[in-house]
Amino acid sequence: MELFVGRIAEKKILSEALASSSSEFLAIFGRSRVGKTFLIRSVFKKQLIFELSGVHDANATEQLLNFSKALADALGSGLAPAAPKNWTEAFWQLREFAAPILKKRKAVIFFDEFP
Known part of the structure; x- marks a missing residue:
């Protein structure tokens, strides 16, 4: 529908x-x-493999913790990986997560309301 x-x-x-x-x-x-x-x-x-919504008025540490929780959701894990120390590390974690999927098919990574 x-x-x-x-x-x-x-x-x-x-x-x-x-x-x-x-x-x-x-x-x-x-x-x-x-x-x-x-x-x-x-x-x-059907193609959405990772989604991150920014937290309004949060500092970088809080945003990175939010990122690790979003990555746990994408992994289907109840336990979030350690929060990355910076955005470079966060994007490397995302790359490691997405690489095996992207070898098989096209996928979508969605950043929503990201400050």
Whole structure:
């Protein structure tokens, strides 16, 4: 059952990015509460392997702890890995997680409301 009204052009752009033979980086912006996150989750639901939502007004330490919890969710683990010391380490952890998946298929990594 389709839950969208409209958004045909947006869904087409997202689907074309997914079908591309290259990696793609998409930035989606707009007013609050218009359905951007719902759109991403709906279009990419089968390909979404990692999702991180930023914490409003959190410092870097809190954001990195949030990252480790999101990585635990993606791994299907109740235990979060140690929080990375910095963003370089965080992205290396994400790379290690995603690499085996990306060898088999295209996947989506989603950063939402990330300050």
